Amino acid sequence: xxxxxxxxxxxxxxxxxxxxxxxxxxxxxxxxxxxxxxxxxxxxxxxxxxxxxxxxxxxxxxxxxxxxxxxxxxxxxxxxxxxxxxxxxxxxxxxxxxxxxxxxxxxxxxxxxxxxxxxxxxxxxxxxxxxxxxxxxxxxxxxxxxxxxxxxxxxxxxxxxxxxxxxxxxxxxxxxxxxxxxxxxxxxxxxxxxxxxxxxxxxxxxxxxxxxxxxxxxxxxxxxxxxxxxxxxxxxxxxxxxxxxxxxxxxxxxxxxxxxxxxxxxxxxx
Numbered sequence: 001x002x003x004x005x006x007x008x009x010x011x012x013x014x015x016x017x018x019x020x021x022x023x024x025x026x027x028x029x030x031x032x033x034x035x036x037x038x039x040x041x042x043x044x045x046x047x048x049x050x051x052x053x054x055x056x057x058x059x060x061x062x063x064x065x066x067x068x069x070x071x072x073x074x075x076x077x078x079x080x081x082x083x084x085x086x087x088x089x090x091x092x093x094x095x096x097x098x099x100x101x102x103x104x105x106x107x108x109x110x111x112x113x114x115x116x117x118x119x120x121x122x123x124x125x126x127x128x129x130x131x132x133x134x135x136x137x138x139x140x141x142x143x144x145x146x147x148x149x150x151x152x153x154x155x156x157x158x159x160x161x162x163x164x165x166x167x168x169x170x171x172x173x174x175x176x177x178x179x180x181x182x183x184x185x186x187x188x189x190x191x192x193x194x195x196x197x198x199x200x201x202x203x204x205x206x207x208x209x210x211x212x213x214x215x216x217x218x219x220x221x222x223x224x225x226x227x228x229x230x231x232x233x234x235x236x237x238x239x240x241x242x243x244x245x246x247x248x249x250x251x252x253x254x255x256x257x258x259x260x261x262x263x264x265x266x267x268x269x270x
Contacts, residue, residue, distance in 0.1 A: 127221030
């Protein structure tokens with residue numbers, strides 16, 4: 001039996017797995033650079049590669065071939081410099097993958113910082129929109145705001161949410177245990193029932209939850225009440241005293257809540 005599996009591995013399975021891994025890597029790279037300026041950089045590198053092949057193998061241009069070969073000797077260093085943000089994003093996404101979280105369990109100590117900030121905002125009637133990114137990447141939405149990449153802290157969240165802050169009206173996106181960006185724009189839900197009874201923050205929270213597995217906290221600046229949006233639903237009037245444990249549980253499992261956002265409230269909140 002061992003010899004059979006060894007034969008299958010060496011004469012088919014190994015090559016197939018190798019091709020699938022390479023295809024998966026290139027597919028992820030294409031998704032990462034799609035819609036960014038990196039696409040033009042990749043096209044430029046592709047043109048240089050084609051030019052090198054033509055100069056060396058077809059046209060036999062000695063001087064041009066020598067120049068291009070010198071360029072490719074430093075190509076790895078150049079690629080690392082040019083694609084530094086993308087490489088950092090790839091490593092961050094790899095670290096946030098479900099398998100890596102299973103091997104290296106995440107500690108949600110930063111949840112306490114978020115909870116403390118929301119309690120103070122609720123007392124002062126300061127609106128808030130805080131997104132916890134999970135398996136579904138939110139790169140497109142992070143890029144609509146201001147890049148922060150800072151450790152989660154109560155003081156930083158309060159500074160961003162201050163009414164006089166230019167980032168106050170946008171969403172704070174937390175990736176892993178860091179604040180990735182602030183002042184971000186989120187998609188609004190198309191649900192007509194929700195659109196009639198809820199403000200922009202709540203509609204944006206539900207809209208994001210309809211297209212991703214993110215968990216979004218919404219704090220009304222009119223009532224100071226907290227809502228949690230996930231999987232297209234909105235749980236309203238969440239008790240802030242039990243938010244810490246509730247949020248930790250949601251971040252670990254994120255089950256679809258049974259309550260829906262279609263329950264019309266009596267007042268119009270923002």
